Amino acid sequence: MNVLLIYPEFPDTFWSFKHALKFIRKKSSFPPLGLLTIAAMLPKEWSLRLVDANATKLTDKDLKWADYAFFSSMVVQRTSAYQLIRRCKDAGIKIVAGGPLFTSEYEHFKDVDHFVLNEGEITVPPFLEDLKNGCAKPIYKTPEFADIRETPAPLWKLADLKNYASMSIQYTRGCPYQCEFCDVTALFGRRTRTKNTDQIIAELDTFYNQGWRGNVFFVDDNLIGNRRSLKQDLLPALIKWQTDHPGVTFNTEVSINLAKDESLMQMMFDAGFNTVFVGIETPDTDSLDECGKKQNKDRDLAEDVRIIQRAGLQVQAGFIVGFDNDTPSIFQRQIDFIQKTGIVTAMVGLLQAPTGTKLYDRLKKEGRLLGLMTGDNADGSTNIIPNNMDADTCREGYKKILRHIYSPDNYYKRIMTLFKEYKSPKIKSRIKFEHIVGLVSSIYHLGIMGKERVQFWNLLLWTTVHRRELFPLAVTLAVYGYHFRKISELHIL
Numbered sequence: 112m113n114v115l116l117i118y119p120e121f122p123d124t125f126w127s128f129k130h131a132l133k134f135i136r137k138k139s140s141f142p143p144l145g146l147l148t149i150a151a152m153l154p155k156e157w158s159l160r161l162v163d164a165n166a167t168k169l170t171d172k173d174l175k176w177a178d179y180a181f182f183s184s185m186v187v188q189r190t191s192a193y194q195l196i197r198r199c200k201d202a203g204i205k206i207v208a209g210g211p212l213f214t215s216e217y218e219h220f221k222d223v224d225h226f227v228l229n230e231g232e233i234t235v236p237p238f239l240e241d242l243k244n245g246c247a248k249p250i251y252k253t254p255e256f257a258d259i260r261e262t263p264a265p266l267w268k269l270a271d272l273k274n275y276a277s278m279s280i281q282y283t284r285g286c287p288y289q290c291e292f293c294d295v296t297a298l299f300g301r302r303t304r305t306k307n308t309d310q311i312i313a314e315l316d317t318f319y320n321q322g323w324r325g326n327v328f329f330v331d332d333n334l335i336g337n338r339r340s341l342k343q344d345l346l347p348a349l350i351k352w353q354t355d356h357p358g359v360t361f362n363t364e365v366s367i368n369l370a371k372d373e374s375l376m377q378m379m380f381d382a383g384f385n386t387v388f389v390g391i392e393t394p395d396t397d398s399l400d401e402c403g404k405k406q407n408k409d410r411d412l413a414e415d416v417r418i419i420q421r422a423g424l425q426v427q428a429g430f431i432v433g434f435d436n437d438t439p440s441i442f443q444r445q446i447d448f449i450q451k452t453g454i455v456t457a458m459v460g461l462l463q464a465p466t467g468t469k470l471y472d473r474l475k476k477e478g479r480l481l482g483l484m485t486g487d488n489a490d491g492s493t494n495i496i497p498n499n500m501d502a503d504t505c506r507e508g509y510k511k512i513l514r515h516i517y518s519p520d521n522y523y524k525r526i527m528t529l530f531k532e533y534k535s536p537k538i539k540s541r542i543k544f545e546h547i548v549g550l551v552s553s554i555y556h557l558g559i560m561g562k563e564r565v566q567f568w569n570l571l572l573w574t575t576v577h578r579r580e581l582f583p584l585a586v587t588l589a590v591y592g593y594h595f596r597k598i599s600e601l602h603i604l
Contacts, residue, residue: 112157115177115204116150116269118143119184119191120164123601125458125489127165128276130594134556135549137276139165144279144330145210145231146183147265152235153181159269164191166274174202182223183210186465186486196222209234211298215466216483217250226250230284230299232257256300259284260307264314267321277326278318282306282345286333288366289469290390291402292431295332297467303336308348315352315359324358324541334363335375342375349382358541362386366406369424370415376422383538386425389416394448395441398434402470416452423534425584428454429488432512433462433505435498442508446515453528455588456595459512460488461505464495489513491602513599519563522592523570526585530573535580546583553586557593 121127121139128140143163150159160176162169180199184192189212199206200222208220209227217226225247227234234251241247259281272278283306284299318327335341353359361384369376369387379387391412392404399408416426430449432441449457463484464471474480479496497505515521557567567589574585 112154113176113178114153114157114159115169115173115180115199116143116146116159116161117169117180117182117195117199118146118161118163118165119182119188119195121188122190122487123598124187124487125595125598128591128594130597131590132276134552134590134593135276135545137545138167138274139163140276141279141328142267142270142272142275143183144265144281146181147267147269148262149181149183149209149231149235150266150269151263152231152239154239159266161269163270163274164195166271169195169198174198174204177202177204179205179207182206182208182213184208184212185210186212186215186484188212189216189486192220196220207238211294212486214252214298215294224249226252228252230255230257232259232262256285256302256304259304260310262306262310264310264317267317272318272321272323277328278323279328279330280311280314281330282311283331283334283336285336287336288333288404288406290392290404291470291473292462292464292468293390294465294468297465299332303333305337305340305345308344311345312348312352315356319356319359324543326360326362326540329361329363332364333366335365335369335372338372338375342378346375346378346382350378353381353383353538357538359383360385360536360538360540362388364388364390367391367410367412367415368406370410370418373422376419376424380423380534380537383536384424385536385538386427387419388427388429389419391416391428391448391454392431393434393437393441394444395434395436397436398441401434401436402431413448413452416454417532420453420529420532421534423536425529425533426452426454427456428458430457430459431462432459432509433493433495433497433500438499439504439508442511445512449516450521450525451528453525453530453532455522455525455529456591457516457525458488459509459516461491461493461509462495463488463493489598489602510603513603517592517596517599519566519592519596522595523563523566523589526570526588526592527573530578530581530585533581535578539583542583549590550586553590557589561593563589563592 206223207225208223214228227238229252233253238251283303285303286295365387481494484494485492
């Protein structure tokens with residue numbers, strides 16, 4: 112059997128980094144981790160070919176070669192998924208689909224022959240058995256959660272690592288919290304399941320032996336969901352691994368209560384973590400109550416951010432406006448919080464209701480849903496009829512935030528605020544040719560041709576004098592700012 116593993120294209124979004132990737136001549140931020148993991152579960156005698164539409168094109172030659180096409184997709188990739196599925200259907204190829212998009216919206220994809228939903232470790236084997244026996248069903252799904260200690264390593268040999276800016280790896284699934292707007296617990300449950308440390312080290316060795324020297328993203332929705340396992344097993348092993356594997360750094364997602372665990376932050380720092388994404392959402396206590404974000408309540412969120420930064424972990428953060436308790440004052444309050452904390456990478460979005468969440472179910476009962484969400488956290492869209500404010504007020508307030516935080520002056524001020532707090536990373540990525548190319552490109556596009564050239568040169572000069580070790584990060588964040596402004600302008604106009 113000849114099988115195409117197809118990953119649809121991301122649109123021009125906050126996390127696509129498309130405008131930044133051009134500086135270092137990369138095609139995509141991350142490889143399709145889930146799809147490559149599924150690839151490792153397929154029969155060894157099958158011939159497999161990866162088509163990541165973010166890095167390459169699906170060709171007529173591919174379609175002529177293939178018997179089946181296996182799709183995985185996130186909600187934000189919906190448009191591309193429709194287009195690629197139609198091409199496969201027209202070519203007479205059988206289509207199998209799974210992953211978050213299809214798990215939540217499979218009824219909308221009539222051209223798919225077989226849906227293999229939820230966690231593939233459970234649903235793929237019976238599908239393969241039925242396929243072998245000529246009796247494959249249209250839908251395979253399960254309410255159970257897999258033991259990910261049995262999950263095979265992704266089939267990395269299918270991917271051209273040179274196309275990507277970062278590698279991906281997964282240690283846990285599930286999250287102990289149950290925020291109303293988040294579909295993580297609906298998809299993966301509240302119990303934090305972990306892989307064995309040996310699995311993680313083996314995957315890292317695979318990257319390293321293929322020549323990878325750079326960042327690795329732990330895709331866990333909350334890496335610190337199982338602190339005992341993290342502190343006793345994984346982090347000590349990563350610290351040891353780093354001693355003879357130079358040039359690899361890590362980033363991940365955590366909850367804000369990391370700030371109260373000094374020993375955990377130190378271990379993450381020693382292991383090579385230098386950036387964490389935190390769902391801060393809002394500084395408004397009533398809105399935190401509303402969405403069930405209990406881990407963010409009754410604490411000084413701004414000081415928590417500074418504590419994490421001082422521990423050597425740059426804080427990226429997500430923010431939401433449009434909660435039922437929000438009033439028009441929330442837009443300026445969000446701006447003030449983001450600016451004073453030096454959160455350079457601040458993803459701000461209007462509240463959306465993903466299928467399967469408590470929020471979706473509540474608003475459906477209230478008659479306040481406007482169809483499906485886009486899955487894009489920063490496109491200014493929402494599938495919710497707001498409560499305290501009308502839709503125009505929400506949209507204009509949202510645009511006000513973007514105009515402010517991603518204007519060159521305010522964006523570069525946040526970099527300076529971060530650098531005054533940030534502890535220099537212990538482990539650094541090696542400087543590669545692509546970084547030299549990125550520096551030259553940034554000098555031309557930002558320092559010469561860019562409207563932020565004054566702020567760009569001021570930042571590089573200040574960093575050279577006061578925090579020389581952060582010079583590569585200064586250039587990186589400047590390039591990120593260029594991307595964020597492009598995205599903001601796309602949705603503000």
